[in-house]
Amino acid sequence: MAEQPTSTPGPVDAISVRDVTRHYRRPRTSLRHPSPPVHALRGVSLAISPGERFGIVGESGCGKSTLLRIMAGLDRPTSGSVAIDGRDITGLRERRLRFVRERLQLVFQDPMSALDPRMRVGDIVAEPLVAQGHRNRKERVAELLEAVGLGAEAADRYPHQFSGGQRQRISIARALAPRPKVLVADEPVSALDVSVRAQVLNLLADLVDELSLTLVFVSHDLSVVRHVCDRVAVMHDGQIVETGSTEQVYEEPEHSYTRRLIAAVPTLGRALSGVSAADLNREYRP
Ligand code: ADP
Numbered sequence: 001m002a003e004q005p006t007s008t009p010g011p012v013d014a015i016s017v018r019d020v021t022r023h024y025r026r027p028r029t030s031l032r033h034p035s036p037p038v039h040a041l042r043g044v045s046l047a048i049s050p051g052e053r054f055g056i057v058g059e060s061g062c063g064k065s066t067l068l069r070i071m072a073g074l075d076r077p078t079s080g081s082v083a084i085d086g087r088d089i090t091g092l093r094e095r096r097l098r099f100v101r102e103r104l105q106l107v108f109q110d111p112m113s114a115l116d117p118r119m120r121v122g123d124i125v126a127e128p129l130v131a132q133g134h135r136n137r138k139e140r141v142a143e144l145l146e147a148v149g150l151g152a153e154a155a156d157r158y159p160h161q162f163s164g165g166q167r168q169r170i171s172i173a174r175a176l177a178p179r180p181k182v183l184v185a186d187e188p189v190s191a192l193d194v195s196v197r198a199q200v201l202n203l204l205a206d207l208v209d210e211l212s213l214t215l216v217f218v219s220h221d222l223s224v225v226r227h228v229c230d231r232v233a234v235m236h237d238g239q240i241v242e243t244g245s246t247e248q249v250y251e252e253p254e255h256s257y258t259r260r261l262i263a264a265v266p267t268l269g270r271a272l273s274g275v276s277a278a279d280l281n282r283e284y285r286p
C-alpha cells in the first residue's frame, strides 16, 4: 500500500521514494524475439522520517536490493523519483551525488566481498575520510574501531584475520566514518553465524540510537526486522503490499502475503531471540 502524504507539514523526509519503477533487460536468447524485461520494482512509494528505523521485508528476488541501490543513488529508476533530505537525486550525475555519499552510507550482506583483502583494516575504515580530506584520520579510525567493539589495534591487521561477525563490525565502522545521517543495511546479518547475529544486530541498534541515525534495514527475515525497526514495509514482487508500525504489521497484518510471511515464524519468543526465520523454517519443515 502506498503511503498517503500527510496534510500537516512535518520535518522534511530523510528519504522519499515516489512511484519508482525499475525494469532490467534480460540477455537476448532468441534472434527473433527480444527477451521480456524483468520488472524489479513496480511503482514503489514510501517516505522515511529522520530518526526512524525503517524495515523492508520480503522474500528473495522481490526487489529489496534494487530499491536500496536506487535510494542510495547507485542505480537509477526507470521512472519515478527519489529525494534525500528533500533534494531530488533522480537525475543527478556522479559528481553531484557527493552529498548523498556524505549523508547516506551502506552496509552489505557479505562483509568479505565488501572489504578489500589487500588493505589493512585501518586503511579500509579511513577510506571515506581520505575522500573527505579529514585531518585526524588515525584518531578517528581508532575511535570507530572502539565504537564497534574491535579495539584500535585492529587497524594494523587484514580482513582475513577476523571472523565474519568481526568483519561486519569493520564494515559498520567504515560506513560510520563520514558521519552519515542515514545508514542503509542490506541483509547485514544474513551471512553470519546464527550465534553472532544478535550481537551484530544489537551493535547496529545501539549505534543508530547513540548517533541518532536514520536506519533503513532490509531483510528477508521477519524476526530480524522486528528486532530493530519501528516501522516496516512488506515487499512482494516489486511492490509494497503493506506499510505500518512494526507492532501493527506483526499483530494485525492486513495483507494475505504478510500473514503468510508471519506464519513462517512459529513462535514470537524465538523470533525475538535472534534466531532467523530461515533457521526456524528448516526445523519445522522436513
Ligand atoms: P532482493 O534483494 O529482494 O532479493 P533484487 O532487488 O536483488 O531482489 O532483485 C529483484 C529482481 O530483479 C530479481 O528478479 C532479480 O533477478 C532482478 N535483477 C536484479 N538486479 C538485476 C540486474 N542487474 N540485471 C537483471 N536483473 C536483475
Ligand code: MG
Binding pocket: 064, 065, 066, 186
Ligand atoms: Mg537483496
